[in-house]
Amino acid sequence: MVIGTFSxxxxxxxxxxxxxxxxxxxxxxxxxxxxxxxxxxxxxxxEPVLVLIERxxxxxxxxxxxxxKLFRLILNALDLSCGQPDVCVEHVCxxxxxxxxxxxxxxxxxxx
Numbered sequence: 001m002v003i004g005t006f007s008x009x010x011x012x013x014x015x016x017x018x019x020x021x022x023x024x025x026x027x028x029x030x031x032x033x034x035x036x037x038x039x040x041x042x043x044x045x046x047e048p049v050l051v052l053i054e055r056x057x058x059x060x061x062x063x064x065x066x067x068x069k070l071f072r073l074i075l076n077a078l079d080l081s082c083g084q085p086d087v088c089v090e091h092v093c094x095x096x097x098x099x100x101x102x103x104x105x106x107x108x109x110x111x112x
Contacts, residue, residue, distance in 0.1 A: 009083035034061025
């Protein structure tokens with residue numbers, strides 16, 4: 001799995017434009033082959049930041065997405081941010097869920 005994270009510093013006057021732009025492509029991006037997620041978040045901190053997280057089956061799927069016309073709107077959104085955007089692509093080799101928590105919590109009971 002490949003995860004792309006795009007963090008965009010927000011100015012109050014551009015917030016609505018950025019959200020609208022990203023929300024307008026959410027469904028079409030999710031329909032692209034290999035897309036497993038497209039999530040938009042707004043960080044609540046002293047400096048507001050809009051965060052887009054995309055999850056892809058493979059690097060090849062993400063590369064196809066980056067070459068697509070839809071990605072142009074993500075680039076436009078990055079251009080609208082009021083500061084330097086942060087882009088990070090992570091290659092995930094393994095993941096765990098509740099089984100990790102249960103395993104670690106059960107070890108805690110053994111150690112006590």
